[in-house]
Each structure stands twice: as C-alpha cells, then as structure tokens.
Amino acid sequence: MTHRRSLVPSMMVGSREIEIRPLDTIGSALLRAGYRVLRRSSSGRPRGLFCGMGVCHDCLVSVEGEPNVRACITPATPGLSIGPLADEDA
Amino acid sequence: MPERLPRLLVAGAGPAGIAAALEGHRRGMDVTLVDEGAEPGGQYYMTRRSDGSSTSPHALRAAGAGIRIDTRTVICDAPTAFRLTTWSKDSGLRDRAYEALVIATGAYERSVPVPGWTLPGVLAAGGAHTLARLNGVRIGQRVIVAGSGPFLLAAAAAIRATGAQVTLIEATSSATSLSGLRWLLRDPTVLFQAGRYLGRLAFSRTRFLYGHAVTAIHGSEHVEGVTVQRVDREWRPVAGSERRLEADAVCLGFGFIPQVDLALLVGCTLRYRAEASAHEVVTDHEMRTSLPGVYAAGEVSGIGGHRVAALEGRLAGLAAAHDAGLVPGSEFVRSAGSIRRRLQGPLRVARWIDTAFAPRAGIWGIAGQTEIVCRCEDVSFAMVQESLEVTAATPAAVKVATRAGMGPCQGKVCGPVLREWLRATRGYVPPPDEGPWSVRPPIRAVPLAAWAGSGSVDPS
Numbered sequence: 247m248t249h250r251r252s253l254v255p256s257m258m259v260g261s262r263e264i265e266i267r268p269l270d271t272i273g274s275a276l277l278r279a280g281y282r283v284l285r286r287s288s289s290g291r292p293r294g295l296f297c298g299m300g301v302c303h304d305c306l307v308s309v310e311g312e313p314n315v316r317a318c319i320t321p322a323t324p325g326l327s328i329g330p331l332a333d334e335d336a
Numbered sequence: 337m338p339e340r341l342p343r344l345l346v347a348g349a350g351p352a353g354i355a356a357a358l359e360g361h362r363r364g365m366d367v368t369l370v371d372e373g374a375e376p377g378g379q380y381y382m383t384r385r386s387d388g389s390s391t392s393p394h395a396l397r398a399a400g401a402g403i404r405i406d407t408r409t410v411i412c413d414a415p416t417a418f419r420l421t422t423w424s425k426d427s428g429l430r431d432r433a434y435e436a437l438v439i440a441t442g443a444y445e446r447s448v449p450v451p452g453w454t455l456p457g458v459l460a461a462g463g464a465h466t467l468a469r470l471n472g473v474r475i476g477q478r479v480i481v482a483g484s485g486p487f488l489l490a491a492a493a494a495i496r497a498t499g500a501q502v503t504l505i506e507a508t509s510s511a512t513s514l515s516g517l518r519w520l521l522r523d524p525t526v527l528f529q530a531g532r533y534l535g536r537l538a539f540s541r542t543r544f545l546y547g548h549a550v551t552a553i554h555g556s557e558h559v560e561g562v563t564v565q566r567v568d569r570e571w572r573p574v575a576g577s578e579r580r581l582e583a584d585a586v587c588l589g590f591g592f593i594p595q596v597d598l599a600l601l602v603g604c605t606l607r608y609r610a611e612a613s614a615h616e617v618v619t620d621h622e623m624r625t626s627l628p629g630v631y632a633a634g635e636v637s638g639i640g641g642h643r644v645a646a647l648e649g650r651l652a653g654l655a656a657a658h659d660a661g662l663v664p665g666s667e668f669v670r671s672a673g674s675i676r677r678r679l680q681g682p683l684r685v686a687r688w689i690d691t692a693f694a695p696r697a698g699i700w701g702i703a704g705q706t707e708i709v710c711r712c713e714d715v716s717f718a719m720v721q722e723s724l725e726v727t728a729a730t731p732a733a734v735k736v737a738t739r740a741g742m743g744p745c746q747g748k749v750c751g752p753v754l755r756e757w758l759r760a761t762r763g764y765v766p767p768p769d770e771g772p773w774s775v776r777p778p779i780r781a782v783p784l785a786a787w788a789g790s791g792s793v794d795p796s
Binding site: 267269270271273274277278282283284287288289291292293294295296297298299300301302303304306314316318319321 | 372373374379444445454455456457458459460462463464466467470471472473475557558595708711712713714743744745748749781
C-alpha cells in the first residue's frame with residue numbers, strides 16, 4: 247500500500263482528493279475540480295451551483311456528515327470531507 | 337446622562353452596513369455589525385479587497401475595536417420589537433436587544449426562467465462573477481452571458497479573464513442601452529467604468545448581441561447549447577430568428593431584487609414599485625422606516641449600487657445617532673443635507689437603469705414555457721396553470737395551491753418570478769402597499785436542534 251500525502255491543501259469528495267485554494271468555498275473548489283452536478287432534486291433532476299450567494303439552496307451537499315450545507319457560501323478548509331455527491335459511486 | 341451608550345445593531349456588512357456602522361460609531365453609539373459572510377464586505381467587496389473608499393472593510397478595520405463585528409452569523413427571528421435572535425456555529429442562538437437597527441441586507445439576482453434554466457452549468461450572473469473573479473474558476477469554455485443590465489458587462493469581463501470564450505446577449509436594444517448617456521455623461525465614475533468594461537470586451541473580441549434573448553437552454557445532465565432569438569421592444573421573441581449556439585455554461589442576469597426578508601419579518605412597511613418590478617422598504621429622506629428605531633439603507637430600499645448604498649448607510653447611521661439624542665438638530669440637518677445632495681447624481685443613474693433594463697412583459701411568455709418554476713419544490717408552470725383554473729391569479733393563492741415558494745429558499749427565487757409572470761400574462765396588479773410572500777422564522781437556516789430548544793418553535 248502506498249500512502250500519498252498531498253503537498254497542496256485539499257479536501258475529500260467521496261473517495262477523491264481535490265485541490266483547494268485560498269478564498270475557495272466548497273462550491274468553487276468543486277466546480278474547479280469539474281463537479282457540476284451536486285445533487286438531484288426531489289423529482290430526480292440534476293442540480294448544481296446556481297445563485298452562488300446562499301439564496302437559492304440549490305447547491306446543497308453534505309459536509310462532514312452534516313446534510314444540506316450550502317456549498318456556495320461555506321469556506322473550503324483543508325481536510326474537509328464532502329459528499330458523496332449524487333452520481334458518484336463512492 | 338444615560339449609563340450606557342445606545343446600541344446600534346447593523347444587519348449586513350456590505351457598503352451600506354459598513355457606512356452605517358462607522359457613522360454610528362463616530363457619533364458615539366455602541367455598534368454591532370452582523371453578517372452571514374466569513375468576512376465583512378458583502379457581495380460588492382468580496383471581489384474587491386479594497387477600493388480605497390472610506391466605507392470599505394479596510395476602513396472598518398481601521399476604526400479599530402470600537403465596532404463589534406459578528407461574521408458567519410445569521411439573523412433568524414425578531415421575537416418582539418427592539419430584539420432580534422441570531423445564530424452562529426460558535427455562539428449558537430443569541431438574543432440581541434437594540435435601540436436602533438439598520439437593515440442593510442442588500443440584494444440578490446432576479447431570475448427570469450427559460451426552458452432548461454435548472455440545468456447544472458446555468459449560473460446567476462452575480463455568482464458567476466464571484467466564481468470567476470474571486471476564485472479564478474473557469475465556469476466553462478464557451479460561456480453565454482445573457483439577460484439585461486449593466487452588470488452583465490462586469491460578469492462578462494470577469495469570465496473572459498478566466499480564458500473562456502464569451503458571448504454577451506442583452507435583451508434591451510442598443511438604442512435603449514444608450515438612452516441613459518445623458519445621465520452617464522454627468523457621472524464620470526460610471527462612464528469610466530462602463531467604458532473600461534466595453535473596451536476590454538471589445539479588445540478580447542467578445543461577441544455582443546443587443547435586442548436578443550436566450551429562449552431555451554439545451555442539455556440533459558448539464559448545459560450543451562442555447563437557442564437565441566431576436567426580441568422586439570417588449571422582449572417578445574421574433575418567430576423565425578432562432579439560432580443555436582454551442583455553450584457549456586450560461587450565466588443569467590436580469591438585475592437585482594432588494595432582499596427584504598428581515599424588513600418583512602420585523603414588520604417594516606414595504607412598497608411595490610412597478611418601474612423596478614420589485615418590493616422595496618419604504619423610508620423617509622433620512623432612511624427611517626415605518627417602525628421607530630428601525631432604518632433601512634442600500635439596495636434594500638431600492639437598487640442603486642455601491643455608491644448609493646454607502647451614502648444611504650451613512651445617512652442611516654447619522655439619523656439613528658440623531659434620534660438617540662447624540663447629534664444636535666442643526667448639525668444633523670447640515671450633515672444629512674450634504675449627504676442627500678451627493679446622492680442625487682448616483683440615484684438618477686440608478687433610476688434610469690431600473691427603467692431601461694427592467695424585464696419587459698414579453699420575456700414572461702418564454703418563462704411560462706419552462707418546466708420548473710419553483711426550484712426548491714420542483715413545481716412546474718403546468719401545475720401553476722392548472723391551479724389557476726380553480727384559484728385566484730395572485731402569488732398568494734398560487735403558493736397555497738401548488739407549494740411553490742414553500743422550500744428552503746422561502747420563495748426568494750420563484751416569488752418574484754410568479755408575481756411578474758402573473759402580472760404580464762394574467763393581468764395581476766400587485767397592490768402597491770402589500771408586501772411579497774410572508775416569511776416565517778427562522779428566516780435563515782438554523783440547525784433544527786438549536787431552534788427546537790429555543791422555545792421559538794410552534795409546538796404544532
């Protein structure tokens with residue numbers, strides 16, 4: 247088993263490690279890493295970041311096991327664990 | 337002499353809130369500034385570290401320890417007059433008493449739905465601007481920036497700077513867009529800013545389409561393209577002018593709506609202003625609302641931009657200090673008069689923007705063809721139309737019949753959409769003195785356990 251320690255600040259999305267930068271929110275880090283679909287609506291439609299300022303509640307993700315956190319206004323801090331996101335097989 | 341200083345609570349740490357806090361502090365009040373964000377500054381200063389103005393977060397820090405700043409703190413309830421309940425992760429629920437409250441809760445983006453608007457990759461212009469400018473995130477390779485109003489220029493320039501190819505689609509005709517030139521010519525700051533954005537966009541060969549609108553967004557899991565159409569003066573799409581553009585992200589902006597939820601909760605009188613297509617908090621010339629001790633400043637009393645917000649914030653702080661007996665009448669009249677004179681120019685530009693770029697009736701016909709109107713509850717326009725067969729064509733009746741607006745955003749997104757759609761297509765006339773959909777505490781998300789233990793919950 248190789249144990250890789252990241253040199254840049256990062257957080258976990260399901261089982262994947264993604265980079266975070268200063269001033270990142272969870273939402274900005276996720277979008278930079280290519281995550282567009284963050285969850286499914288009650289009727290199964292894909293949803294992602296929309297208003298980007300905490301109003302619309304479309305970008306809800308689970309953070310450290312706490313559900314319904316607004317990704318767009320929650321600061322991304324090193325070591326956070328997100329998700330798993332809607333379509334991820336984690 | 338009173339034993340302690342009069343307490344001024346300022347809700348919102350954008351340009352208006354910072355100005356109010358600084359003025360209140362300078363005039364001898366005991367000031368607390370509360371904001372949901374991680375840093376003071378609000379949406380405007382989030383992407384500008386400091387612009388050297390006297391009401392920036394930098395100026396706030398320079399004022400030293402005299403002002404308490406509670407960030408990452410939400411205001412969730414107003415149990416009685418002169419009291420608010422706040423919540424933060426660190427302090428939990430807290431009861432705060434005040435002698436004066438300045439409501440400076442700002443604004444948020446107006447949504448005008450088009451088919452496909454819930455697809456991932458469709459972002460509101462304000463959010464896209466922040467992602468591009470603050471976080472350097474390229475929201476797509478080919479980005480459509482569409483809607484109306486001068487903010488689209490700022491969003492397009494920020495997105496272009498991330499390396500994306502940008503097409504800007506403005507529904508307002510180029511003639512109308514230029515009609516405000518006489519106001520702009522008297523306002524060098526705004527003229528310079530607009531010129532700079534236009535210059536940068538022209539230099540980067542950004543494509544502009546005036547008098548056009550996105551009438552559909554395509555894709556199954558995320559954005560793959562859009563249909564663009566020419567629109568007439570009333571923004572009705574011109575049949576036969578459809579063309580498809582490839583895109584992997586769409587940024588929609590139709591101006592801003594005052595964020596009046598706290599004002600509504602506290603009980604301030606609001607007014608619907610038809611030219612702005614929005615509810616605003618009613619204030620007198622010195623920013624006093626209908627309630628004693630409660631003031632409103634900045635976007636919440638009418639969209640005007642950061643310069644208007646900073647001046648109104650100062651005026652609100654000054655009036656609060658005067659009403660608390662800290663500023664003598666003659667000094668108040670002189671200072672308030674000077675601030676009001678400086679407000680005249682920026683307010684004229686703001687009123688022109690309201691009128692020139694406000695959504696025209698035709699666009700709501702396109703909105704009515706979208707599948708989803710309420711993103712929270714997945715309520716469709718078909719369900720709304722069906723409900724109108726048995727219920728009145730008012731936003732309140734539609735909400736009860738369809739659950740539109742009952743989700744976590746508390747109707748902030750779909751409320752104005754439904755109201756304007758009913759107005760444009762069903763002859764609904766918003767009563768000038770009636771507020772938008774009512775709000776229920778907690779008006780911001782608070783962990784259920786904390787809220788349940790507070791005694792604020794209705795046992796039913």
